[in-house]
Amino acid sequence: MKSIQINKYGGSNVIDVNNEILLAKIFADKALVKVKTSGVNPVDWKIQEGYFQQLMPLQFPATLGMDFSGIIKESDRDSSTPFKVDDEVYAQASILFGESGSFAELAVVNLSSIAAKPKTLNHIETS
Helix, strand or coil: CEEEEECCCCCHHHEEEEECCCCCCCCCCEEEEEEEEECCCHHHHHHHCCCCCCCCCCCCCEECCCEEEEEEEEECCCCCCCCCCCCEEEEECCHHHCCCCCCECEEEEEHHHEEECCCCCCHHHHC
C-alpha cells in the first residue's frame, strides 16, 4: 500500500511516498476504508513541521492527513454501526486521534468518525 509519510519533523523535504504494510486486523470500533480522495488542511503541515510535537509526539514513520472520502472494505462486525462493506463514506483519520492518517491508499478509522457520503456529492467534493 502506498502512503505519504514523514520520518522526521521538517519542511517539504521530509515527505516520502512509501510502500507500507497496513495490518488488516480491524480492532473494536474501527473500519478499514479504501481512500478515494483526501483533503489537505493547514494542520497537516503544522504536524509535519513539528508544531504539536511537545503535546503529541509522533512515532515515525507517520502518515499524515485527516479528512478523506472512500469506501468501507472491512469493519468491526461486533459494532452496532449502520455502515457495511462497500458503503461510500467520508471521515477523519488523524494520527493525532490514534487513527492511521488519510494520505494513503487505505485508512483505519474509528467508526465514530465516519459519516455516509451524500449521494449528491462526489468523493472530491466530500473530502
